[in-house]
Amino acid sequence: MTSSTAVAEETGRSYVLTHLDILESEAVHIIREVAGEFEKPVLLFSGGKDSIVMLHLALKAFAPAPMPFPLLHVDTGHNFPEVIGHRDRTVARHKLRLHVASVQEFIDEGLLRERPDGTRNPLQTVPLVHAIREHRFDAVFGGGRRDEEKARAKERVFSLRDEFSQWDPRRQRPELWNLYNGRHAPGEHVRVFPLSNWTELDVWQYIAREGIDLPEIYFAHRREVFRRDGMWLTAGEWGGPRDGEPVCERMVRYRTVGDMSCTGAVDSDATDLRAVIAETAASRLTERGATRADDKLSEAAMEDRKREGYF
Template identity: 85%
Template sequence: MTTVAADRPHTDNPYALSHLDTLESEAVHILREVAGEFERPVILFSGGKDSIVMLHLALKAFAPAPIPFSLLHVDTGHNFPEVLEYRDRTVAKYGLRLHVASVQEYIDAGKLRERPDGTRNPLQTVPLTEKIQAERFDAVFGGGRRDEEKARAKERVFSLRDEFSQWDPRRQRPELWNLYNGRHAPGEHVRVFPLSNWTELDVWQYIAREHIELPEIYFAHEREVFARDGMWLAAGDWGGPKDGETVETRLVRYRTVGDMSCTGAVDSGATTLDAVIAEIAASRLTERGATRADDRLSEAAMEDRKREGYF
């Protein structure tokens, strides 16, 4: 593939690492560091491309042994069926243990209330934080990257959360020379981001190089969608479309995967990895900026959610 060849270092040194090799090495180091420092780590796994790459890295980091972490998914009840099918198939394939925190169960129990706009993405925080506390997870891996959004750009690789799972930017610790401080008090935990220094393009080039399987919604396909706030949203039980919003069938794909009510598709004819990579390389909008309605609630929407316990 041309995408793989482009990753080769421009040097005669046979021991020089390519750009993707360097990112992979850093992520593997972080995964192994957590395994050595913490007692009950867990990988947040949504079935999206970043968590898929993170799981792939964990499998490589500890091979031939099984990975020493279980998986955790916050199920909003409005997830894409293709992604849930991929999640369950992956868990079965590798014999992994999956914890599920269900937003629907919290709504049914009266602990959460549906929002007027139908989106459940902001409702994930309480089920997530209570599952972390109930299972006593002391380190939680997330697939967040600094290129996605400005609040994520200023977060450390090891991000300390207090006993209420809240994030205080003023309590961040220095990480000089790739030294990570996992010390935490009882009740606190650390969010860990092995892909912090990756870009969306890096992720796709790595997927191509490693031949990683993805849910089919990441590639161009026909889907019934409607326009809202400059995005193509999928029609569904979550409350869309409203009166005056017309459903049409378009050739689209998804750059990021989240709750159906706030994750927009993009017009695309990219059906192969090379086509997707060419599309991403030409884009001037981040995936979240282009396709995530939950980040448009305010200028500080992501940071506000992170302070409350969101990833």
């Protein structure tokens, strides 16, 4: 009998790591590596579940000390009020620094133009790149996961962006044995994805284990919605509904959160974490594939946006 086994039997404690322990350990390691290697990191925070989990991991990585870098939110102006409210409460509760890059301000200044379809998700790239340059951030944490979409599945944990914030898949670096290469030239920066190896189910199971608070729209509730392109959308100032798109009240929830114009709800009766986990485990569609219209603009929509500087 090994000494560790004897100790475990004597104390009644288990030293076997669960898959969530392993994922958490990997993410915390990545976050600490960035804090030690880069001068001005920033964490992208939208108030969505993935960025909330990423923030939880970052707070845990440095506790009891304060988190050593700020948050950045690219605000489309068409966000769900519940999500913005949760964002502001989270920032206040943890006394965090928040930078907001506003798509609406860029439109008002004539630097961006509204799209005919009303969606602003593709317009986030310019304010994001401007904020990175303005504040000289050299590492940007994102909540992307490889299971979400095929372009994200191709990206490394440390993803080098050139001086124009563009992504070149041919310049990706090997990451053997969890060794991450953060070297970059002046003007370049690195996008970092601590949740790369997580799945949507992992995220929900971790939220349940850690007791993490989320915006209420992630759970089933009655909501006025209308049907467009096979999705239930919420009416708003972005331009919906059109003629012939009747509004009805349904029991729905959101699997992912983005711009109101392109983020659809799903029919659901999952009002608590246990029900959401069961529903997620039974799903055969990724959250973005089921509810994000901006990913359906073309076969390579996400990869095209990533090449231009998108998350």
